[in-house]
Amino acid sequence: MNESNIDWILAIACFLAGIGIGALGYHLLNANVARNQKVRQRLAETELELNQVRDALNDHFAKATDLVTNIQRQSQELEQQLSQSADRLCDDLQLKRRLTGTGADEIPAENDEPSMPRDYADGGRGTLAEDFGLRQDETKEKEQTQPVRY
Structure with missing residues (x-):
């Protein structure tokens, strides 16, 4: 074989390989574009559904x-009708006070002032006391039974 024939064969093989690689690249890139279009279409459909749900x-x-x-x-009209009927008929x-809403239970008592909240009940000591939860007998026993430290 001649060297010139090998050059032509090598050139044709490279050309065919280039065509194959180009076709493969086009196929891969085109597949992503088609997938992206499908995703965009689904996104548009879901946005349309979301807008319809919002509306x-x-x-x-x-x-x-x-x-x-x-x-x-209608509730206010019913209350007015009841109060007018109670005024005329009752x-x-x-009963009239209850229907018109001027009952004695709605007037707040002036001498009932709220007391300051406490952490203890009447006659007891609370959780904020310094000696809460400590027994004097146990503390004395602990002091006596502890070993000497060096």
Whole structure:
């Protein structure tokens, strides 16, 4: 074989190897692009679902707020109706006070001042005392039975 034929064969082999490596690289890079597109599509779909859930939740809370407002309004109307009916029809003074909300139990007593919190009960010593949990008999025994230290 001639040396010139070997050069041509080597050049053709390198060209074919380059084509193979290029095709392999294109395939690997293109696969990542396709995967990224699928991930982006799934992300867009989940964001759309999340927005729909948020909108539905906002609508739900708005409707719940309207219903609570209606219940409060109807409750106030019912209280007013009861108090007006009690004023017209009822002779019992205590019942009228209860219905109108001016009962004697709602007036706070002025002489009942809250006392300072303590860490002990009446007649006892508390946990903040210096000798809490110590017995005098045991401390004397411990002092007598301890060995001499050098």
